[in-house]
Amino acid sequence: MRAPTVIVYARLSRDSDASTSIASQTAACRAYAEQRGWRVLFVAEDVDVSGASKLEDRAGMSTVLDSLGSADYVIAAKLDRYARSVLEFARLLRAADDSGATLVTADGTLSPDTSKLVVHVLSAFAEYERDMIKARINASKNHLRTVGRWLGGAAPYGYRLIKRDGGTYLDIDPEAAAIVRDCAEKLTRHGASLAGLARELNGRGILPPADHARQRAGRKTRGAKWSTTTLRDVLVTPAVRGYLVQSAPGKPRTARNLVPVLDASGEPHQVGPELLDAETWSTVRDAIEGRAVGRGADRTGKAMLLHVARCAECEGPMYHQRRTANGKDYSTYVCPRGVGKHSDHASNVVQARGLEQRTEAEFLKVFRRIGLMVKVHSEGRDVARELREAEQALDNLSGNLAALPAGGRAAQAVVSQITALESKLETLQREAATPARTEWQDSGVSLADEWKARTVEGRNALLRDLGAVVTVRPLAVGAERRFSETRADVDFTGPEWWRELNPAEAQLAAIAWEESL
Template sequence: MSQPTCVIYDRLSRLFAEEAPDHRIAACKSYAEARGWKVVHVATDTNVSGASKLEDRPGMREVLAWLPRADYVLAAKLDRYARSVLEFQRLLRAADSTRTTIVTADGVVSPENASIIINVLAAFAEYERDMITARITESKKHFRSRGNHLGGLAPYGYAVSGPVNNKRWVIDETAAAVLREATDRLLRHGASLSGLARELNDRGTLPPADHARQRAGRELRGQRWHSTTLRDALYSPAVRGWLIQAVPGTKRGALTNQPVLDAAGNPVSAGPAILSAEDWSAVRALIDGKARGRGSDRTGKALLLHIARCSECDGPMYRQRRTVNGKDYSSYVCRKGVGKLGIHRPNVATANYIEEFVTADFLRRFGDFTLMRWAEPDGSAVLQLSEVTQQIERLAGNLAQLDPNGTAARVAIAQITALEARQAELQRESAHAVGRWVDTGTTIGSEWRQRDDEGRRALLADLGARLEIRPAVPGAPRRFDAGRLKLSYEGPAWRRGVDPLTASELEADLEEAAWN
């Protein structure tokens, strides 16, 4: 009679020095030797959950491959095999198909009682796993309510500090400075996300993932900033210092995350804010307003793009770049007047002269005007109002089932009272949260001098600038002719949309300011 064969299996959810598998494998070998079994293979899984599928574990795949050639599979305890009844039953079915017996070295499951006791013990193993999961869930809920960091990387702009059970966010000044500068330039200096991303790359500023690796002393991956990377970092509620979670039913992401709210409906703070409420709301509104779908028009770098129009077809005039011997001979051209397929006579004008003309006229009219910025309301008030209303409805439903004179009812009533006060506050914020124009503390002329062409074009658009260019008269001298240009302005965006009488007065003010 041949000697029975045995495969030993061991699994660890986490690898710690005091939990190394050696002593359990040694116990299995002693058990096999006492039974007269020959150990033909030892398989181990490290950092593998007992709830994971059998085929997802490298060591268990080895065990499954050995089943046709082994009489027994041996583990130190039942929970080493699995903490899921479903996965354990899959293992049992696989072993049964090869007439292999599953046993444990602690004697709980032996060849004699395996068929009776094994399913009962597996059920207890799953129960234990559920209890562990419940404890972890409750623990996370508790720490989340306190604003503690729950693991993983901190959001860009923060680092994690504090003892194990009280970790909080602290500001990472290097990263926070990037976010503050980007916000300031987006809101007050006409910058764009793509332009800022290029600058960050040119300056060698590390993007979020590589910044975190450098801080942890890990190898960098050579990643770069993209406009979406910067957008996500600025858009996230985390920059207010709030714990975040995904909107129910959506994947976790910067555009779908929302603040975690406490019992009173307030965002739970995990650390100090990087951006003020006003700046964060404004930058989110700006990002939302500039979101474009695939196939939509996109702006380039020309100063007068979408401002210079052709008098023949009212189409846009595009800047055609041309440099000869270091000199700029660029021009604005209407594409509908070019070549054999043109629908009207050619319309071309020297770019430099036109841009100088528009710049001089614009600054003369509006250079001393105060620059205003549109401040969007903080939309989080509406979001928080919805959450608070739901909490009130849930508590009110529970209250009907409680003893009116009991302690639980008094606690529920106190919670409802606090939530109703917060609800009223949020309703006031939502009802009066209208956008407004805010003084930036600088003049249009001063801001013009600080911006590049992209930012200056934004200023022209804010003032409603429109430049109509007429084709040159055939045979006319080839020099700049301001008579071909008709420059008009709707006026500052913060003065539009008023009643006709006020509009007439503002128009008179503009004319007077232009000539004084």
């Protein structure tokens, strides 16, 4: 008959007390095993190791865990040699039970007969300890939120962590904040795109968020680059408002799914100063979402006249073909329906540089004395954004409530938040009955100066905002292949703000514009 097998485990925080030394523990365990006819497989030791540490963090205990399947018993001198944490000891009990092994102690606290009973008792204590730990953590987080302290983790891009008043707080990182604000300005005021801004940042050697944090911490950077996704995530997260954020219920933790953590009254927890104010952040999000395109949709690209130049033969769009040779630019705009032997009409290809220069000259001629107008809110408070945020917060809280045990403390807290938000929503809806007026105001910058300041993509956006249409005719038979201004007509339906005026005002504006020309 096979003798039962046993693994001896001995642990000591400091090897200085002869009564609890590794040697005395091992001797007691061997004597216990010998009395019962058990065969000792090996002795696992952990010296200078705390009993509160995780099982996997101890070399000796890791060996025990790996060998549980080969032993009938595991023995330690006393219960506290296994662990001084109820949670860790409960984990060890479950691992042993799953492997068919039994934990015992040489002092008789755990024996083959009582081990199962102790397992159930200690499991109950472990569950209680887990609940107490969760309660302490939640209470601590609630206190930190109340006083505006940072709960932990890396600071969002544009912020840094500072120590004051015995705690950690978010503060503005001047270098990164300037990048965020500059990108927001170019997106909302100068027609820039995420792709263009990402290229610009990489060209300037600006570090993306992860490498910026590494450099600030004195660590080696990894050579990462800005991408449109990285830049979008930096700009759309509510963290730029100084809010504590979390992922929306049931959604992955991505920047687009982050929502503010709400306090008991349903208001966002403010844990840092605003990087972007409410109106700027809302405008940035609208600009990014408005320019997001799917497969087959129009894209601005890097060509100045993309979706502006049109073919006179078929009225279809002309596309930019980039071509350089020996350092010279031979790029063209081409109508795809006028190419090849099966084309629908005569070939229509025009030199890109000449066409763009012709358009620019006409633009400056027409708009040199006209100022750039920007949208502003006036006469009252625009509550549309707050309404959207409150409605989204209600949806998120409802999702949280559905996942919580009914009648529990957490559920009651969520119900209280929902009640406060519903009251706030009613107030906002009453204010929305008299909405703020959106109007156009002079930015103080002329369209000519704005044109000079913009990138190629920004100029493309400006042309489209002004209703520009550049109609290109095919090259006449026998004509020289160099660009001729007679091939293109440049027309403008007028600035965007004109098209938002009422018909009477638009007509007066059109008359005034014609007279100014």
